Amino acid sequence: MSLNSFSRRSLLAIAVTAVFSACAPEAPPDAETVILVHGLGRTSASMLVLETRLTGAGYRVESFGYPSRSEPVEDLVDRLAAAVGECCSGRSRFHFVTHSMGGVLVRSYLAERSEPFEGRVVMLSPPNQGSEIVDAYADSPLLRALLGPSGVRLGTDSTGIASELGPVDFSLGIITGDRSINPIGSWLIPGPDDGKVAVSRARVEGAADFIVVPATHTFIMNRSDVAEQVAHFLANGAFMRDESEQVSDPVWPSCDAPEADLWVRQMRERVVHFDDLAVLAAESFGEPTSCEGVVTAEFDGMKFGSLRLEFPEGSTFQVETMPPELSRVTLRSRSGFADDEVARSVLVSYAEDVGVEIDWTASTVTVDAGERVETYRDPDTGLNASAALVYEGGSLVEMRFSLAL
Structure with a gap:
Protein backbone atom coordinates (compact mmCIF):
# COMPACT_ATOMS: atom_id res chain seq x y z
CA MET A 1 0.00 0.00 0.00
CA GLN A 246 -22.72 16.26 25.44
CA VAL A 247 -19.49 17.73 26.77
CA SER A 248 -19.99 21.38 27.69
CA ASP A 249 -17.46 24.06 26.88
CA PRO A 250 -15.27 24.63 29.97
CA VAL A 251 -15.71 27.79 32.00
CA TRP A 252 -12.37 29.59 32.18
CA PRO A 253 -11.65 31.79 35.20
CA SER A 254 -10.37 35.32 34.88
CA CYS A 255 -6.68 35.77 35.66
CA ASP A 256 -5.39 37.52 38.74
CA ALA A 257 -2.72 40.01 37.69
CA PRO A 258 -1.40 43.38 38.84
CA GLU A 259 -3.73 46.01 37.39
CA ALA A 260 -5.12 43.39 34.98
CA ASP A 261 -2.05 43.72 32.76
CA LEU A 262 -2.88 43.74 29.04
CA TRP A 263 -0.27 41.05 28.31
CA VAL A 264 -1.94 38.70 30.80
CA ARG A 265 -5.41 39.33 29.36
CA GLN A 266 -4.17 38.72 25.83
CA MET A 267 -2.32 35.57 26.86
CA ARG A 268 -5.43 34.23 28.60
CA GLU A 269 -7.50 34.77 25.45
CA ARG A 270 -4.88 32.98 23.35
CA VAL A 271 -4.83 30.02 25.72
CA VAL A 272 -8.62 29.75 26.04
CA HIS A 273 -9.32 29.94 22.30
CA PHE A 274 -6.13 28.58 20.77
CA ASP A 275 -4.21 26.17 22.97
CA ASP A 276 -5.07 22.49 22.54
CA LEU A 277 -3.01 21.45 25.57
CA ALA A 278 -5.10 23.76 27.76
CA VAL A 279 -8.28 22.25 26.31
CA LEU A 280 -6.90 18.76 26.97
CA ALA A 281 -6.26 19.81 30.56
CA ALA A 282 -9.84 21.03 31.00
CA GLU A 283 -11.21 17.81 29.50
CA SER A 284 -8.93 15.62 31.61
CA PHE A 285 -9.02 17.39 34.97
CA GLY A 286 -12.22 19.45 34.97
CA GLU A 287 -12.71 23.19 34.73
CA PRO A 288 -9.74 25.24 35.97
CA THR A 289 -10.11 26.58 39.48
CA SER A 290 -7.71 29.50 39.25
CA CYS A 291 -5.59 31.53 36.85
CA GLU A 292 -2.56 33.62 37.69
CA GLY A 293 -0.53 35.74 35.33
CA VAL A 294 2.50 37.93 35.73
CA VAL A 295 4.82 39.96 33.51
CA THR A 296 8.39 38.99 34.39
CA ALA A 297 10.50 40.97 31.93
CA GLU A 298 10.57 43.55 29.17
CA PHE A 299 13.04 43.23 26.31
CA ASP A 300 13.35 45.42 23.23
CA GLY A 301 9.88 46.86 23.78
CA MET A 302 8.23 43.48 24.28
CA LYS A 303 6.72 42.02 27.44
CA PHE A 304 7.40 38.50 28.67
CA GLY A 305 5.82 36.55 31.47
CA SER A 306 3.89 33.49 32.53
CA LEU A 307 0.29 32.40 32.87
CA ARG A 308 -0.64 29.45 35.06
CA LEU A 309 -3.95 27.60 35.27
CA GLU A 310 -4.61 25.29 38.20
CA PHE A 311 -7.12 22.45 38.01
CA PRO A 312 -8.83 20.30 40.63
CA GLU A 313 -6.44 18.00 42.53
CA GLY A 314 -3.46 20.22 41.72
CA SER A 315 -2.86 19.57 38.02
CA THR A 316 -1.49 22.59 36.15
CA PHE A 317 -1.09 24.20 32.74
CA GLN A 318 1.53 26.92 32.29
CA VAL A 319 2.68 29.00 29.36
CA GLU A 320 5.87 31.07 29.65
CA THR A 321 7.56 33.50 27.31
CA MET A 322 11.20 34.40 27.90
CA PRO A 323 13.53 36.91 26.23
CA PRO A 324 14.68 37.16 23.65
CA GLU A 325 12.40 34.73 21.73
CA LEU A 326 11.37 31.60 23.59
CA SER A 327 7.98 30.18 24.45
CA ARG A 328 7.37 27.12 26.63
CA VAL A 329 4.12 25.32 27.43
CA THR A 330 3.90 22.77 30.24
CA LEU A 331 0.96 20.54 31.12
CA ARG A 332 1.34 18.48 34.31
CA SER A 333 -1.05 15.91 35.71
CA ARG A 334 -0.69 15.25 39.41
CA SER A 335 -1.92 11.66 39.07
CA GLY A 336 -0.87 10.95 35.48
CA PHE A 337 -2.86 11.10 32.26
CA ALA A 338 -5.73 8.63 32.13
CA ASP A 339 -5.34 8.06 28.38
CA ASP A 340 -1.66 8.19 27.42
CA GLU A 341 -2.37 7.63 23.73
CA VAL A 342 -4.70 10.60 23.40
CA ALA A 343 -2.32 12.79 25.42
CA ARG A 344 0.61 11.88 23.19
CA SER A 345 -1.47 12.34 20.06
CA VAL A 346 -2.35 15.86 21.18
CA LEU A 347 1.35 16.69 21.56
CA VAL A 348 2.11 15.39 18.05
CA SER A 349 -0.79 17.35 16.58
CA TYR A 350 0.20 20.40 18.65
CA ALA A 351 3.60 20.54 16.99
CA GLU A 352 2.08 20.37 13.53
CA ASP A 353 -0.59 22.95 14.35
CA VAL A 354 2.06 25.56 15.18
CA GLY A 355 3.99 24.69 12.02
CA VAL A 356 6.94 22.96 13.68
CA GLU A 357 8.60 19.75 12.57
CA ILE A 358 9.78 17.42 15.33
CA ASP A 359 11.92 14.32 14.82
CA TRP A 360 9.83 11.77 16.73
CA THR A 361 12.15 8.90 15.80
CA ALA A 362 15.02 9.94 18.06
CA SER A 363 14.98 11.04 21.67
CA THR A 364 17.37 12.09 24.39
CA VAL A 365 16.57 10.38 27.69
CA THR A 366 17.54 11.78 31.07
CA VAL A 367 16.70 10.56 34.56
CA ASP A 368 16.66 12.99 37.46
CA ALA A 369 15.01 12.87 40.90
CA GLY A 370 12.84 9.93 39.94
CA GLU A 371 11.67 11.45 36.67
CA ARG A 372 12.40 9.97 33.25
CA VAL A 373 12.37 12.65 30.55
CA GLU A 374 12.19 11.85 26.82
CA THR A 375 13.06 14.89 24.70
CA TYR A 376 12.46 15.17 20.94
CA ARG A 377 13.83 18.05 18.85
CA ASP A 378 13.47 19.57 15.41
CA PRO A 379 15.53 17.64 12.84
CA ASP A 380 17.58 20.60 11.61
CA THR A 381 19.30 22.46 14.43
CA GLY A 382 17.64 20.86 17.43
CA LEU A 383 17.29 24.38 18.83
CA ASN A 384 14.16 25.72 17.15
CA ALA A 385 11.67 23.48 18.92
CA SER A 386 11.50 20.56 21.31
CA ALA A 387 8.88 18.36 22.93
CA ALA A 388 9.32 16.40 26.12
CA LEU A 389 7.43 13.63 27.90
CA VAL A 390 8.01 13.22 31.62
CA TYR A 391 7.34 9.92 33.38
CA GLU A 392 7.15 9.06 37.06
CA GLY A 393 6.87 5.42 38.06
CA GLY A 394 5.97 4.45 34.51
CA SER A 395 3.12 6.97 34.25
CA LEU A 396 3.11 9.96 31.90
CA VAL A 397 2.72 12.97 34.21
CA GLU A 398 3.96 15.95 32.18
CA MET A 399 4.21 17.21 28.61
CA ARG A 400 6.35 20.16 27.53
CA PHE A 401 6.65 22.03 24.27
CA SER A 402 9.28 24.72 23.66
CA LEU A 403 9.49 26.96 20.63
CA ALA A 404 11.97 29.59 19.49
CA LEU A 405 9.72 32.38 18.24
Whole structure:
Protein backbone atom coordinates (compact mmCIF):
# COMPACT_ATOMS: atom_id res chain seq x y z
CA MET A 1 0.00 0.00 0.00
CA SER A 2 1.46 3.33 -1.05
CA LEU A 3 2.19 5.66 1.84
CA ASN A 4 2.01 8.60 -0.55
CA SER A 5 -1.69 8.01 -1.14
CA PHE A 6 -3.07 6.08 1.80
CA SER A 7 -1.76 4.53 4.98
CA ARG A 8 -2.80 3.11 8.33
CA ARG A 9 -1.16 6.15 9.80
CA SER A 10 0.96 8.88 8.36
CA LEU A 11 4.73 8.37 8.40
CA LEU A 12 4.88 10.67 11.37
CA ALA A 13 2.27 8.68 13.26
CA ILE A 14 4.07 5.43 12.49
CA ALA A 15 7.25 6.89 13.95
CA VAL A 16 5.40 8.06 17.03
CA THR A 17 3.82 4.65 17.54
CA ALA A 18 7.27 3.06 17.47
CA VAL A 19 8.72 5.61 19.87
CA PHE A 20 5.89 5.42 22.37
CA SER A 21 5.51 1.62 22.17
CA ALA A 22 1.79 2.03 22.72
CA CYS A 23 -0.95 2.05 20.11
CA ALA A 24 -4.66 2.59 20.25
CA PRO A 25 -6.45 -0.74 20.69
CA GLU A 26 -6.80 -2.74 17.49
CA ALA A 27 -10.31 -2.79 16.11
CA PRO A 28 -12.15 -6.14 15.92
CA PRO A 29 -12.05 -7.97 12.56
CA ASP A 30 -15.66 -7.07 11.76
CA ALA A 31 -15.25 -3.39 12.63
CA GLU A 32 -16.52 -0.83 10.15
CA THR A 33 -13.87 1.26 8.40
CA VAL A 34 -13.62 5.03 8.77
CA ILE A 35 -11.45 6.97 6.33
CA LEU A 36 -10.06 10.26 7.64
CA VAL A 37 -9.31 13.03 5.12
CA HIS A 38 -7.37 16.05 6.39
CA GLY A 39 -7.63 19.62 5.17
CA LEU A 40 -5.61 22.08 3.11
CA GLY A 41 -1.98 22.50 4.14
CA ARG A 42 -2.20 19.79 6.78
CA THR A 43 -1.09 16.15 7.02
CA SER A 44 -2.60 13.01 8.51
CA ALA A 45 -0.96 13.93 11.82
CA SER A 46 -3.57 16.66 12.24
CA MET A 47 -6.23 13.92 12.49
CA LEU A 48 -4.27 11.68 14.85
CA VAL A 49 -6.18 12.63 18.01
CA LEU A 50 -9.51 11.94 16.30
CA GLU A 51 -8.10 8.70 14.86
CA THR A 52 -7.14 7.52 18.32
CA ARG A 53 -10.59 8.28 19.72
CA LEU A 54 -12.47 6.62 16.87
CA THR A 55 -10.26 3.54 17.11
CA GLY A 56 -11.09 3.42 20.80
CA ALA A 57 -14.78 3.59 19.83
CA GLY A 58 -14.40 0.35 17.88
CA TYR A 59 -13.75 1.52 14.32
CA ARG A 60 -10.98 0.48 11.97
CA VAL A 61 -9.49 3.85 11.06
CA GLU A 62 -7.49 4.66 7.94
CA SER A 63 -5.91 8.06 7.28
CA PHE A 64 -5.64 9.42 3.74
CA GLY A 65 -2.69 11.74 3.21
CA TYR A 66 -2.34 13.82 0.07
CA PRO A 67 -0.31 16.79 -1.31
CA SER A 68 -3.03 19.37 -0.80
CA ARG A 69 -1.07 22.37 -2.12
CA SER A 70 0.63 20.94 -5.17
CA GLU A 71 -2.04 19.21 -7.28
CA PRO A 72 -5.39 20.19 -8.79
CA VAL A 73 -8.62 18.90 -7.30
CA GLU A 74 -9.14 16.36 -10.06
CA ASP A 75 -5.80 14.68 -9.32
CA LEU A 76 -6.48 14.65 -5.58
CA VAL A 77 -9.86 13.02 -6.16
CA ASP A 78 -8.14 10.38 -8.31
CA ARG A 79 -5.71 9.73 -5.46
CA LEU A 80 -8.61 9.33 -3.05
CA ALA A 81 -10.41 6.94 -5.40
CA ALA A 82 -7.28 4.79 -5.73
CA ALA A 83 -6.81 4.75 -1.97
CA VAL A 84 -10.42 3.75 -1.37
CA GLY A 85 -9.96 0.98 -3.92
CA GLU A 86 -7.03 -0.39 -1.94
CA CYS A 87 -8.80 -0.09 1.36
CA CYS A 88 -12.40 -0.94 0.70
CA SER A 89 -12.65 -2.67 -2.68
CA GLY A 90 -15.90 -4.59 -3.03
CA ARG A 91 -17.45 -2.94 0.02
CA SER A 92 -20.35 -0.52 -0.13
CA ARG A 93 -20.38 0.33 3.58
CA PHE A 94 -17.50 2.36 4.95
CA HIS A 95 -17.41 5.90 6.26
CA PHE A 96 -15.57 9.20 5.77
CA VAL A 97 -14.69 11.83 8.35
CA THR A 98 -13.18 14.97 6.85
CA HIS A 99 -11.74 18.32 7.86
CA SER A 100 -12.01 21.50 5.80
CA MET A 101 -11.12 20.92 2.12
CA GLY A 102 -11.19 17.17 2.74
CA GLY A 103 -14.98 17.41 2.71
CA VAL A 104 -14.98 18.93 -0.76
CA LEU A 105 -12.73 16.13 -2.02
CA VAL A 106 -15.09 13.48 -0.64
CA ARG A 107 -18.11 15.21 -2.19
CA SER A 108 -16.30 15.22 -5.54
CA TYR A 109 -15.30 11.57 -5.16
CA LEU A 110 -18.79 10.38 -4.24
CA ALA A 111 -20.32 12.39 -7.09
CA GLU A 112 -18.14 10.41 -9.51
CA ARG A 113 -18.36 7.02 -7.76
CA SER A 114 -20.26 4.44 -9.82
CA GLU A 115 -20.54 1.80 -7.09
CA PRO A 116 -23.16 2.07 -4.33
CA PHE A 117 -22.12 3.91 -1.18
CA GLU A 118 -24.03 2.94 1.95
CA GLY A 119 -21.76 4.54 4.52
CA ARG A 120 -21.98 7.85 6.33
CA VAL A 121 -19.91 11.02 6.12
CA VAL A 122 -19.11 13.57 8.82
CA MET A 123 -17.54 16.83 7.70
CA LEU A 124 -15.76 19.16 10.13
CA SER A 125 -15.68 22.85 9.12
CA PRO A 126 -16.20 22.16 5.40
CA PRO A 127 -16.21 25.06 2.91
CA ASN A 128 -19.22 23.52 1.16
CA GLN A 129 -20.16 26.90 -0.31
CA GLY A 130 -16.62 28.27 -0.45
CA SER A 131 -14.93 30.91 1.67
CA GLU A 132 -14.89 34.69 1.37
CA ILE A 133 -11.23 34.69 2.37
CA VAL A 134 -10.32 33.04 -0.93
CA ASP A 135 -12.52 35.56 -2.75
CA ALA A 136 -10.80 38.51 -1.10
CA TYR A 137 -7.31 37.43 -2.08
CA ALA A 138 -8.06 35.69 -5.36
CA ASP A 139 -5.74 38.02 -7.28
CA SER A 140 -2.85 37.78 -4.83
CA PRO A 141 0.10 35.83 -6.28
CA LEU A 142 1.33 35.07 -2.76
CA LEU A 143 -1.99 33.62 -1.63
CA ARG A 144 -2.37 31.61 -4.81
CA ALA A 145 1.07 30.14 -4.22
CA LEU A 146 0.22 29.30 -0.61
CA LEU A 147 -3.14 27.73 -1.43
CA GLY A 148 -2.04 25.84 -4.52
CA PRO A 149 -4.22 24.85 -7.49
CA SER A 150 -6.88 23.20 -5.31
CA GLY A 151 -7.04 25.79 -2.55
CA VAL A 152 -7.61 28.69 -4.94
CA ARG A 153 -10.81 26.98 -6.05
CA LEU A 154 -12.38 27.22 -2.61
CA GLY A 155 -13.96 30.59 -3.35
CA THR A 156 -17.66 31.35 -3.48
CA ASP A 157 -17.93 32.43 -7.13
CA SER A 158 -18.61 30.43 -10.29
CA THR A 159 -14.99 29.30 -10.59
CA GLY A 160 -15.12 27.57 -7.21
CA ILE A 161 -15.49 23.85 -6.67
CA ALA A 162 -18.68 24.45 -4.70
CA SER A 163 -20.47 25.77 -7.78
CA GLU A 164 -19.82 22.48 -9.59
CA LEU A 165 -21.20 20.21 -6.87
CA GLY A 166 -24.91 19.79 -6.34
CA PRO A 167 -26.90 18.59 -3.32
CA VAL A 168 -25.56 15.51 -1.56
CA ASP A 169 -27.33 12.16 -1.88
CA PHE A 170 -25.55 10.34 0.94
CA SER A 171 -25.93 10.35 4.73
CA LEU A 172 -24.05 13.48 5.78
CA GLY A 173 -23.57 15.18 9.12
CA ILE A 174 -21.79 18.54 9.36
CA ILE A 175 -20.07 20.00 12.42
CA THR A 176 -18.71 23.52 12.22
CA GLY A 177 -17.38 26.02 14.72
CA ASP A 178 -18.19 29.60 15.63
CA ARG A 179 -14.97 30.64 17.39
CA SER A 180 -12.12 32.45 15.66
CA ILE A 181 -8.45 33.15 16.30
CA ASN A 182 -8.18 34.88 12.93
CA PRO A 183 -9.48 38.47 13.28
CA ILE A 184 -8.62 39.41 9.69
CA GLY A 185 -10.40 36.36 8.31
CA SER A 186 -13.43 36.96 10.51
CA TRP A 187 -13.56 40.59 9.38
CA LEU A 188 -13.86 39.38 5.77
CA ILE A 189 -16.53 36.79 6.54
CA PRO A 190 -20.13 37.95 7.16
CA GLY A 191 -21.89 36.43 10.15
CA PRO A 192 -20.60 33.80 12.60
CA ASP A 193 -17.50 31.95 11.46
CA ASP A 194 -14.61 29.76 12.62
CA GLY A 195 -11.91 32.07 11.30
CA LYS A 196 -11.89 30.61 7.79
CA VAL A 197 -15.40 29.46 6.88
CA ALA A 198 -18.75 31.10 7.61
CA VAL A 199 -21.16 28.91 9.55
CA SER A 200 -23.72 29.42 6.78
CA ARG A 201 -21.25 28.31 4.09
CA ALA A 202 -20.54 25.01 5.81
CA ARG A 203 -24.08 23.92 4.97
CA VAL A 204 -25.07 21.97 1.87
CA GLU A 205 -28.46 20.88 0.60
CA GLY A 206 -29.29 17.26 1.39
CA ALA A 207 -27.31 16.98 4.63
CA ALA A 208 -29.00 14.87 7.30
CA ASP A 209 -27.83 16.92 10.29
CA PHE A 210 -25.91 20.08 11.14
CA ILE A 211 -24.56 21.38 14.46
CA VAL A 212 -22.37 24.27 15.60
CA VAL A 213 -19.82 23.87 18.40
CA PRO A 214 -17.61 26.46 20.18
CA ALA A 215 -14.47 25.60 18.19
CA THR A 216 -12.03 27.17 15.75
CA HIS A 217 -11.35 25.94 12.24
CA THR A 218 -7.82 24.84 13.08
CA PHE A 219 -8.53 22.74 16.16
CA ILE A 220 -12.09 21.48 15.80
CA MET A 221 -11.00 17.90 15.11
CA ASN A 222 -9.16 17.62 18.44
CA ARG A 223 -12.14 18.27 20.73
CA SER A 224 -13.52 15.31 22.67
CA ASP A 225 -17.13 16.46 22.26
CA VAL A 226 -16.63 16.59 18.49
CA ALA A 227 -15.24 13.04 18.50
CA GLU A 228 -18.29 11.89 20.48
CA GLN A 229 -20.62 13.55 18.00
CA VAL A 230 -18.74 12.01 15.06
CA ALA A 231 -19.02 8.51 16.53
CA HIS A 232 -22.70 9.06 17.33
CA PHE A 233 -23.50 10.13 13.77
CA LEU A 234 -21.58 7.23 12.23
CA ALA A 235 -23.61 4.83 14.36
CA ASN A 236 -27.01 6.52 14.21
CA GLY A 237 -27.15 8.92 11.27
CA ALA A 238 -27.83 11.89 13.56
CA PHE A 239 -26.02 13.96 16.16
CA MET A 240 -26.80 13.97 19.87
CA ARG A 241 -29.46 16.44 20.87
CA ASP A 242 -29.76 15.61 24.58
CA GLU A 243 -27.56 18.22 26.26
CA SER A 244 -26.88 15.84 29.15
CA GLU A 245 -25.05 13.55 26.71
CA GLN A 246 -22.72 16.26 25.44
CA VAL A 247 -19.49 17.73 26.77
CA SER A 248 -19.99 21.38 27.69
CA ASP A 249 -17.46 24.06 26.88
CA PRO A 250 -15.27 24.63 29.97
CA VAL A 251 -15.71 27.79 32.00
CA TRP A 252 -12.37 29.59 32.18
CA PRO A 253 -11.65 31.79 35.20
CA SER A 254 -10.37 35.32 34.88
CA CYS A 255 -6.68 35.77 35.66
CA ASP A 256 -5.39 37.52 38.74
CA ALA A 257 -2.72 40.01 37.69
CA PRO A 258 -1.40 43.38 38.84
CA GLU A 259 -3.73 46.01 37.39
CA ALA A 260 -5.12 43.39 34.98
CA ASP A 261 -2.05 43.72 32.76
CA LEU A 262 -2.88 43.74 29.04
CA TRP A 263 -0.27 41.05 28.31
CA VAL A 264 -1.94 38.70 30.80
CA ARG A 265 -5.41 39.33 29.36
CA GLN A 266 -4.17 38.72 25.83
CA MET A 267 -2.32 35.57 26.86
CA ARG A 268 -5.43 34.23 28.60
CA GLU A 269 -7.50 34.77 25.45
CA ARG A 270 -4.88 32.98 23.35
CA VAL A 271 -4.83 30.02 25.72
CA VAL A 272 -8.62 29.75 26.04
CA HIS A 273 -9.32 29.94 22.30
CA PHE A 274 -6.13 28.58 20.77
CA ASP A 275 -4.21 26.17 22.97
CA ASP A 276 -5.07 22.49 22.54
CA LEU A 277 -3.01 21.45 25.57
CA ALA A 278 -5.10 23.76 27.76
CA VAL A 279 -8.28 22.25 26.31
CA LEU A 280 -6.90 18.76 26.97
CA ALA A 281 -6.26 19.81 30.56
CA ALA A 282 -9.84 21.03 31.00
CA GLU A 283 -11.21 17.81 29.50
CA SER A 284 -8.93 15.62 31.61
CA PHE A 285 -9.02 17.39 34.97
CA GLY A 286 -12.22 19.45 34.97
CA GLU A 287 -12.71 23.19 34.73
CA PRO A 288 -9.74 25.24 35.97
CA THR A 289 -10.11 26.58 39.48
CA SER A 290 -7.71 29.50 39.25
CA CYS A 291 -5.59 31.53 36.85
CA GLU A 292 -2.56 33.62 37.69
CA GLY A 293 -0.53 35.74 35.33
CA VAL A 294 2.50 37.93 35.73
CA VAL A 295 4.82 39.96 33.51
CA THR A 296 8.39 38.99 34.39
CA ALA A 297 10.50 40.97 31.93
CA GLU A 298 10.57 43.55 29.17
CA PHE A 299 13.04 43.23 26.31
CA ASP A 300 13.35 45.42 23.23
CA GLY A 301 9.88 46.86 23.78
CA MET A 302 8.23 43.48 24.28
CA LYS A 303 6.72 42.02 27.44
CA PHE A 304 7.40 38.50 28.67
CA GLY A 305 5.82 36.55 31.47
CA SER A 306 3.89 33.49 32.53
CA LEU A 307 0.29 32.40 32.87
CA ARG A 308 -0.64 29.45 35.06
CA LEU A 309 -3.95 27.60 35.27
CA GLU A 310 -4.61 25.29 38.20
CA PHE A 311 -7.12 22.45 38.01
CA PRO A 312 -8.83 20.30 40.63
CA GLU A 313 -6.44 18.00 42.53
CA GLY A 314 -3.46 20.22 41.72
CA SER A 315 -2.86 19.57 38.02
CA THR A 316 -1.49 22.59 36.15
CA PHE A 317 -1.09 24.20 32.74
CA GLN A 318 1.53 26.92 32.29
CA VAL A 319 2.68 29.00 29.36
CA GLU A 320 5.87 31.07 29.65
CA THR A 321 7.56 33.50 27.31
CA MET A 322 11.20 34.40 27.90
CA PRO A 323 13.53 36.91 26.23
CA PRO A 324 14.68 37.16 23.65
CA GLU A 325 12.40 34.73 21.73
CA LEU A 326 11.37 31.60 23.59
CA SER A 327 7.98 30.18 24.45
CA ARG A 328 7.37 27.12 26.63
CA VAL A 329 4.12 25.32 27.43
CA THR A 330 3.90 22.77 30.24
CA LEU A 331 0.96 20.54 31.12
CA ARG A 332 1.34 18.48 34.31
CA SER A 333 -1.05 15.91 35.71
CA ARG A 334 -0.69 15.25 39.41
CA SER A 335 -1.92 11.66 39.07
CA GLY A 336 -0.87 10.95 35.48
CA PHE A 337 -2.86 11.10 32.26
CA ALA A 338 -5.73 8.63 32.13
CA ASP A 339 -5.34 8.06 28.38
CA ASP A 340 -1.66 8.19 27.42
CA GLU A 341 -2.37 7.63 23.73
CA VAL A 342 -4.70 10.60 23.40
CA ALA A 343 -2.32 12.79 25.42
CA ARG A 344 0.61 11.88 23.19
CA SER A 345 -1.47 12.34 20.06
CA VAL A 346 -2.35 15.86 21.18
CA LEU A 347 1.35 16.69 21.56
CA VAL A 348 2.11 15.39 18.05
CA SER A 349 -0.79 17.35 16.58
CA TYR A 350 0.20 20.40 18.65
CA ALA A 351 3.60 20.54 16.99
CA GLU A 352 2.08 20.37 13.53
CA ASP A 353 -0.59 22.95 14.35
CA VAL A 354 2.06 25.56 15.18
CA GLY A 355 3.99 24.69 12.02
CA VAL A 356 6.94 22.96 13.68
CA GLU A 357 8.60 19.75 12.57
CA ILE A 358 9.78 17.42 15.33
CA ASP A 359 11.92 14.32 14.82
CA TRP A 360 9.83 11.77 16.73
CA THR A 361 12.15 8.90 15.80
CA ALA A 362 15.02 9.94 18.06
CA SER A 363 14.98 11.04 21.67
CA THR A 364 17.37 12.09 24.39
CA VAL A 365 16.57 10.38 27.69
CA THR A 366 17.54 11.78 31.07
CA VAL A 367 16.70 10.56 34.56
CA ASP A 368 16.66 12.99 37.46
CA ALA A 369 15.01 12.87 40.90
CA GLY A 370 12.84 9.93 39.94
CA GLU A 371 11.67 11.45 36.67
CA ARG A 372 12.40 9.97 33.25
CA VAL A 373 12.37 12.65 30.55
CA GLU A 374 12.19 11.85 26.82
CA THR A 375 13.06 14.89 24.70
CA TYR A 376 12.46 15.17 20.94
CA ARG A 377 13.83 18.05 18.85
CA ASP A 378 13.47 19.57 15.41
CA PRO A 379 15.53 17.64 12.84
CA ASP A 380 17.58 20.60 11.61
CA THR A 381 19.30 22.46 14.43
CA GLY A 382 17.64 20.86 17.43
CA LEU A 383 17.29 24.38 18.83
CA ASN A 384 14.16 25.72 17.15
CA ALA A 385 11.67 23.48 18.92
CA SER A 386 11.50 20.56 21.31
CA ALA A 387 8.88 18.36 22.93
CA ALA A 388 9.32 16.40 26.12
CA LEU A 389 7.43 13.63 27.90
CA VAL A 390 8.01 13.22 31.62
CA TYR A 391 7.34 9.92 33.38
CA GLU A 392 7.15 9.06 37.06
CA GLY A 393 6.87 5.42 38.06
CA GLY A 394 5.97 4.45 34.51
CA SER A 395 3.12 6.97 34.25
CA LEU A 396 3.11 9.96 31.90
CA VAL A 397 2.72 12.97 34.21
CA GLU A 398 3.96 15.95 32.18
CA MET A 399 4.21 17.21 28.61
CA ARG A 400 6.35 20.16 27.53
CA PHE A 401 6.65 22.03 24.27
CA SER A 402 9.28 24.72 23.66
CA LEU A 403 9.49 26.96 20.63
CA ALA A 404 11.97 29.59 19.49
CA LEU A 405 9.72 32.38 18.24
